[in-house]
Amino acid sequence: MNQRVNPSVILHSHPDGEAQVENFRLENRTLEPLKEGEFLIENIWLSLDPYTRPRLNKNIEHVEPIPLGGVIQGETVGRVIESKSSLYQVDDIVFTFSGWQKYCVCSDRHFLTYRLPDTHLPESVFLSAVGTPGRAAYFGLNKIGRPVAGETLVVSAASGAVGSIAGQLGKLAGCHVVGIAGSKEKCRYVVEELGFDACVNYKEAFFADAFAESCPRGVDVYFENVGGRVSSIVARHLNDGARVPICGGAALYNKGKNVDAFKLPRFYAALPNTPEHRFFLVTEWVNEYPSSISWLLEAVESGQLKYKESITEGLENAPQAFIDMLCGRHFGKQLVRV
DSSP: OOOEEEEEEEEOSOOSSSOOGGGEEEEEEEEOOOOTTEEEEEEEEEEOOGGGGGGGSSSOSSSOOOOTTOBOOOOEEEEEEEEOOSSOOTTOEEEEOOOSBSEEEEETTOTTOEEOOOOSSOGGGGGTTTSHHHHHHHHIIIIIIOOOTTOEEEESSTTSHHHHHHHHHHHHTTOEEEEEESSHHHHHHHHHTTOOSEEEETTSTTHHHHHHHHOTTOEEEEEBSOOHHHHHHHHTTEEEEEEEEEOOOHHHHSSSSSOOGGGHHHHHHTSTTOOEEEEOOGGGGGGGHHHHHHHHHHHHHTTSSOOOEEEEESGGGHHHHHHHHHTTOOOSEEEEEO
16 A cells, blocks of 8 residues: 655755745655554644744753644644444544644644534634634633623733634623733724724824724723733733733744744733733633533524635645735734645
8 A cells, every 4th residue: 555645845944034935845744554543634724823933942941842844733624434443433533633734643642633514604613603712712711800890801812813713702791891912903893893892093193093082991801912122012001910910921922033923921920910810821711612502602603793804725735825924914813724
């Protein structure tokens, strides 16, 4: 039996500053025959995520860097095309942490691999509103933010995959919701399509003044996605008892040095009136994945939650799509149709 060729995007060189296409390389690798308990997935959809960027650096604290020659990390949705597993059958649609490659060999022991429920929605939804971004919003807001009706919730990267869901959940909780986004088009979408009460463009010269006007009663919950200058401005308006779920620090990621979201808690801890805050990972609530997926899926199917996707065609175009995403050129969740 001939070995199957597996096109894979690997780390060719560490970025020196902002990531470049030249830091990546498409390489054809071969797959070994399946062992007992293994199954082969042909990936359909690949998720591109900002948090991958720090792992491209040569040295980074807190998380393991991707080695030179290593496949770039990423979540995927795919179809089982061969199986020696008693748990997964051919044609099952599954989520897994495959990486940037066409095929992936998984085993019954992979605890982050799971079969997806049936839905009339596109399968890509399990990488966006009903996937990790949706869960990040769901758990971060409910477990740490704990919004109360009448409070003011601020969400950065509000048109993105996580922020868009977090803000809509805040509206369902009865909050006054203010988004922060990077263009007039994105701000308009956040207000007119997603139902936020206001959205402020952080690239405008008078962002600080416009933000203050949008939060006349201060900020009770800040869903942190970006860090940097935006966070410094929001921090001025945090009320006593404010909560800050720290999901990420996208403004800090695309650098060649060790700057990442794990340093954001230090920023909030140093504030004179320190809010309740902490960095979180969705895997903290892995035991609640089934219930969160069910809730999010029903909310999207019923129209309670809206979402948007930017789709790039072809695995070979993933590096450029990733770079464009880091520069904010995407809209909603950035995906690759493998």
